[in-house]
C-alpha cells in the first residue's frame with residue numbers, strides 16, 4: 001500500500017509543473033503569490049470602509065482578499081482562471097466562514113463596475129490590456145493597486161517601495177481611475 005503513496009508523492013511535483021505550464025499557456029501569467037508582508041504596506045495607504053467593494057483580478061487563492069477582510073468591507077470578489085487555485089480559495093472561504101467570493105472566471109469578461117478597489121498582480125502585456133478595461137469599465141474614482149509595473153504615461157497617486165534599503169525592490173503603484 002505504501003508503494004502507491006510513494007508513487008503518488010513522486011508524481012505530484014511533475015503533475016503540478018505540467019498544470020502550471022498549461023495554465024501559463026492559457027493565461028500568459030504565471031502563478032506567483034504576492035508576499036504576505038506587502039498587504040500591510042498596501043492597507044496603510046488605502047481606505048477600506050464597511051461600504052467598500054474590493055475586487056482582485058487574477059486572485060490566485062485570494063490571499064489579498066482574505067487579508068483585506070479584517071477591515072470588514074462590504075464585498076470581496078476574486079476572479080481566477082486556474083481551477084486549482086480558485087478551488088483552494090473557495091474551500092478556504094468555506095472553512096473560515098469568510099465572505100470572500102472566488103469565481104473561476106476570465107476577468108476580461110467580468111463586470112467590474114461595482115468595484116471601489118481593484119488589486120492586480122500580473123505581467124506587463126496582460127496588465128496593459130486590463131488597464132484598458134479598467135479605463136473603459138471601472139467606476140470613476142475607483143482605486144487600482146498594481147504590484148510590479150507602472151502604467152506608462154499615467155501618473156499614480158502613490159508608489160510604495162517594498163524594500164527601500166535594497167537596490168532591487170518591488171514597487172506597488174496606487175492609481176485613481
Ligand SMILES: C[S@@+](CC[C@H](N)C(=O)[O-])C[C@H]1O[C@@H](n2cnc3c(N)ncnc32)[C@H](O)[C@@H]1O
Nearest residue numbers: 027029032033034058059060080081106107121
Ligand atoms: C501573478 S498571479 C497573482 C495571484 C494573486 N493575485 C496574488 O497576488 O497572490 C496572477 C494570477 O492571475 C490569473 N489570471 C491570469 N489571467 C487571468 C484571466 N484572464 N482571468 C482570471 N485569472 C487570470 C493567473 O491564473 C494567476 O493565478
